[in-house]
Amino acid sequence: MVTTTAPSSGETEHATQHFSHTNHHHSPSPPSDDGEPQHVLILYASETGDAQDVAERVARAFRAHHRRAVTISMDAYDIADLPHEPLLILITSTHGRGEPPPAMRALWNKLIRAGLPTHILEDVHYSLYGLGDSSYERFCFAGKMLARRMDSLGARALVEPAWGDERAPDGIEETLLPWLERTVAAIAPYLPGPSCSPRPDTELPPPIYQLEPVEEGNVARELDKLRVGRPEGRGLNAEYTDIPSTNADTSNSNANGIAKSARAMVYHPAGWQWATLKHNKRVTAPDWWQDVREVELELAPGVTYPPGSICALQPRCSDTEVDTFLESNNLEAEADKVFIIRSTVPDQPLPAHLPSGPTTLRTLLTHHLDLRCPPRKSFFEWLRRLSKDEREQERLDEFISDPDEIHDYSTRPKRTSLETLADFRMTTLPMSHILEILGPLRRRQFSIASDSDAHPGKIQLLIALVDYKTNLTIPRVGLCSSWLVTLPEGTRIPYTLLLPTLMLPADDVPVILVGPGTGVAPMRAFLETRVRRGAAKDTVLYFGFRSRTADLYFPHDWEEAEAAGAHVRLAPSRDGKEKVYVQDLIREDATMINDWVTKRGAHVYVCGSTNSMPRAVREAIGWCISSDGAGTLSAAEAEEYVDAMFDGDRGGEESW
Ligand SMILES: Cc1cc2nc3c(=O)[nH]c(=O)nc-3n(C[C@H](O)[C@H](O)[C@H](O)COP(=O)(O)O)c2cc1C
Missing domain, CATH: 2.40.30.10 (Translation factors)
Known part of the structure; x- marks a missing residue:
């Protein structure tokens, strides 16, 4: 919501400061002596890893054509460099209700500032790919907004933007492959490189990371380099922290001192x-x-x-899974050797999920890389490049050529990468490419x-x-x-x-909170805030659960909130003869809801783990304010009214 609103005129003043024309020193691609671009820059914004995977596939396609490509997450990119990127590829997913993923937000907020000259990106040539899911109302909205804004700032689209729909029969592959072909054809000619034929898909490319061994005596020095004078901004955006003893992992008694x-x-x-x-x-x-x-x-x-x-938490992989991986790839002897990861691609910073100081394969597998993620197409492509077994190669070719096969084998049953490796036991992952093959632990x-x-x-x-x-x-x-x-x-x-992403209004504005199941979590926080601020009587919570004896969370808090004057409406769906849902209780409160919504400008927040519940809640509120309930609007007017609340800032939904 906040991130997608139009720029306010108050922001005009400093708008151009973010696009310094003189600040070239951060540029990942200083123009060569003759001013020609040396690489294509791929900026991506990804929350669950799909857009990042696409970005890496695009980079590999350029490298296969002997051209340099650099990938950077949008949140690690300095927007001051944007006007100086002659060749740019933008890849983003959409989250929330048509919002940019968190990694795009800072860049987006700067791009939409009012007062930016309409020609500021006139030297930028770009191609854009958006990922989304067409079952959402605002399909690929973040990508579409970004393309529109790039155009309005003078950037030139080299290729028509394309939209990847994970609901489509062939998933995103339907649009990704043609778009990628057009993008490589449009951009590669501007980049230096031989005109020989591209490397075949089945050939293993040179690694993009080099693992530089660190001697025992140098580990502390390397760590100090990170601690002292840690540069801000992109590149080295990591730090090391000692794990307190309760967290120390002592499972591997073979680990030597360095490890x-x-x-x-x-x-x-x-x-x-x-x-x-x-x-x-x-x-x-x-x-x-x-x-x-x-x-x-x-x-x-x-x-x-x-x-x-x-609150975002960084999980860790279990020691058992890490050991299984090490054993099945014959990497036990490498597991605890200390190294530093260096990028072999000029100008390519390490992605944020990889540590920039000394580490080990075991640490990477435990804290940084995802062994549980269901393998995507790129994972099968890697296995195909590595496989020497004819039968496995055949099976891998089937996966690569048919998205349905991948859907049935990995996406739908949620088979993990680790389990997939067990199915392809003749194929092992080499140390040199592991960091490229395994995605980030999100x-x-x-x-x-x-x-x-x-x-x-x-x-x-x-x-x-x-x-x-x-x-x-x-x-x-x-x-x-x-x-x-x-x-x-x-x-x-x-x-x-x-x-x-949901924000409370002023204390004199009534608030309607709806949270079935664990969706009640943020609603409980809002209720506490309203009670603390003395706004309890203008706050109602609808909490849906199955049974008072089984899954009624925070029971004492509801009693306290009611004692303070808040309206707490509990909807146990299985306790009585009839099922009661939050939307039923909303209808029961039609008079109050109508008064709060149509006369006092109430805000409504809905959070829960289902896609149908938010619609049912909207319908219930619509009913309350219509002449069927306690209001005066026709059914159509009421529906329009409620939709407008959610499109504006009087309604918020979070579902997963
Ligand atoms: C909570 C959530 C909200 C989403 N909202 C939208 C949306 O509003 N519009 C859309 O087109 N796709 C939406 N998607 C689909 C994602 O854009 C899609 O899954 C994409 O592949 C995710 O890419 P990422 O892993 O790079 O973030 C949503 C996905 C999630 C999990």
Whole structure:
């Protein structure tokens, strides 16, 4: 919402400061002596890894054509360089309700400032690919907005933008391949390189990372280099932090001294902090099908956060899975050797998920790389390049040529990369390419369930242990939640805070909060804030759950909020003869809802783990304000009214 609004005129003043014409020294591609571009720059914004995977595939396509390509996440890019990028590829997904992924937000907010000269990007030639899901109302909206803004600032599209739809029968491949072909054909001729035929897809390319060994005596010195004078901005945006002893991983008794010193460090990107796990208690009944945890983290003194903030946690892979990987790829002897990762591609900074100081393969597999992610097409392409077994090659060719095969084999049953490797046991991953083949271990985001002032120095979360069955024999469990539930109290864990996408209005404006299941987490934070600010009587919470004895979270808080004057409406769907849902209770309160919405400008926030619930809530509110309920509007007018609330800033939805 905030990120997609039009620029306000108040921002005009400093708008051009972000696009310094003289600031060339950050440029990843200083023009060569004759001014020709040396590489194509691929800027991507990705939250769950798809757009990053596409960016790397695009870079490999250019390299296969003997052209240089540099990939940088948008949040690690200095926008001052943008006007000086002659050849640019932009790749972004869309999140929220048609919003840019967090990695695009800073760049986007600068791009939409009013007062930017309309020719500021006139030297930029670009090609753009957006990823999305057509079941969302605003399909590929972030990519579409970005393309429009690039054009309005004078940039020239070399190729028509294309949109990848994960719902399409062939997924994104349907549009990606033709777009990629056109993009390479349009851009490669401007880049230096031989005109010989491209490297075949099945040939292993030279590695883009070099693993430079570090001698035992130099580990501390290399770490100091990182600590002292750590440069700001892109490139070295990581730091090392000693893991407190409760977190020390002592499972590998073979580890030598060097390995231990490196393993005692866990990298975390700039902006991450450490918290102590204070509580991790199950709040669903012991015999209930779902294990939901109330988790409390204690923060460093002085850390506060606005209501509605999100807490991101970096999970870790289990020692057993890491050992399985090492063993099946014959890499046990390499596991604890210390090295520094260097990029072999000129101007290519290390991506944020890779540590810029000494590390080991074991550390990388535990904290940085994802062994659980269902393999994408690029993973099968890598296996095909590495495979020497004819039968496996045939099977891999089937996967590569038919997106349906990948969907049935990995996406739908959520087969992990590790399990896939076990199926292709004749093919092993070499140390030289592992960092390219395995994607980043992604942070997981949780809505904070507490108000910062009501719980000073604490973050409370409500986390459901994700486990479900597919057609695979071993049940699937979520990496982050399964890791969290094993942690003893007192464990130190890294976290970062993301700003809210839903924001409370002024205290005299009524607020309607709707949160079934664990979707109640941010609603509980909002309710606490409103009670603390004396706005309880103008706040109503609708909380849906199955049964009072099984999954009624935070029961005492609801009593306290009611005592303070708030309206708390509980909807247990299985306790009575008739099922009760949040939307039923909203209809029961038609008079109040109509008054609050149509006369007092109420805001509505909805959060939950289903796609149909937000629509049902909108319909219920529409009914309340229509002449069928307690209002005066026709059904069509009421629907339009509610949609306008959500399109503007009076409504917010978060679903997953
Ligand atoms: C919470 C959530 C919200 C999403 N919202 C939208 C949306 O509004 N429009 C859209 O086209 N795609 C939407 N998507 C689909 C993503 O854009 C798509 O899954 C994409 O492949 C993710 O790429 P990434 O992993 O690089 O972030 C959403 C996905 C999630 C998980």
